[in-house]
Amino acid sequence: MDDVHSVVVIGASAAGLSAVEALRAEGYRGSIRLVGSESHLPYDRPPLSKQILAGTWDRSRLELRPEEHYQRLDIQLALGQRATGLDLQNRTISLERSEPLHFDRLIIATGANARRLPILESASNVFYLRTIEDAFALSTVLRSARSIAVIGAGFVGTEVAAAARKSGVAVTLIDAGDNPLAQRLGALVGSRVARLHSDNGVVLRMRTSVLEAIRNGSNIVELKLGNGDACACDAVIVAVGADPETAWLNGSSLQIVNGVECDEHCRAADGIYAAGDVANWFHPGYGRRLRIEHRTNASEQGVAAARNLLGIPTVFCPIPFFWSDQYDVKLQSFGILPANAQVSYLYGSAESGAFVAGYFEEERLVGVLGWNAAKETRTHVATLSSLWTHDIGLVRMQGGAGEAGRLGQRPIRSG
């Protein structure tokens, strides 16, 4: 890597942090700039909808690493700096508030932004949940509001609903799907999630959407729904998904289709790599493109991108993983849960309070979802990758050649 003297990482969250650490861990000694649009040191997002809304953590616990860590690794942090353009020819990044940055190699890790609902814009009691500021604003709302409407019943929407119920706030959960999380977890588990929320007092308004917001001054006081219902509320939380942050790459000639398109080496163009929520890469194990907005994927893909950048060929072939905490239920998933998969119980059932659901494509297990069944869920992990020829994930990347051969303690790629 004699020709690489400067690496720039755009995006200072989990994926970017993991990338810069991996560059140093692999022995790269040149300059590293970690550029983030937020003004905070890199922080962890999963606790935002969990411990922060629950009020059990203070702000300092979110920091992924203390400030000295970056000095120790000789990483130049540029925080509060938004990238506005990429010039592939001249190898420069333009920044909103500084001189352009030159790079020899680049990692794009700009993540995703919460999708906005235009009909609710400019109202003062509409909240999103993506950043640390969002989380503390919402946490304050949950301590004062009597009733909230949550639009969108994905992971963020359902976790917010659960946190609000724990605070004693009345919740109406609105989604166009048949059941909460059904789009992500399928019909079988979705109906169990619906029961969990209604058992905990959430008013479910499924298979409908918001037609109109009734305002009193700058506040929204009622939502009119497509099914004819009306929903009075003190605050509205919008959780209708996230879009990869790629606007700054328009005109760069990179292929942008649902994120930055990359190959199985996380490579988007010569010397340009992507990792985390923003990366849409080819997963050779599943034989398809994936873009994953989960915490563990960000860390893992940051490592893979960094290694490939340094010329250490690393096929990114992880077993994706996510978790979600709702009321007293811990959901965990390994693998992928495609919308058209056949779903059946591998352990327990919806009635038993703990179960593992298996997701099959043509009779092949491609994903598992555990419901209060952490240990049982783990026992199915090895099966997920048993047919993959590219058996390369984080464990093997870290451990070097030969690690993958130790079956019994089968190398597992977290995801």
Added chain:
Amino acid sequence: VVTAGIRSIQEGEVMEVVIYPEKCCGAGLCVLNAPAVFDQREDDGIVILLTSKPPVSEYDNVRRAKQICPAMAIELKE
């Protein structure tokens, strides 16, 4: 203190493993990587530390477990 990645083992080094069960999300990735050092509670899958001073032969496994823990519930002092 190890900050990232795998570091070569130096002579006389003693690793101490610290876990934070309140951060743990119960993924069990630590158990898959270092079953001699970590286990999970039966009911909720939360991490159990089997030994805080693992043998040198476990160091790489433990470092890997620390690195991939999705909830950053493992810390190493070495």
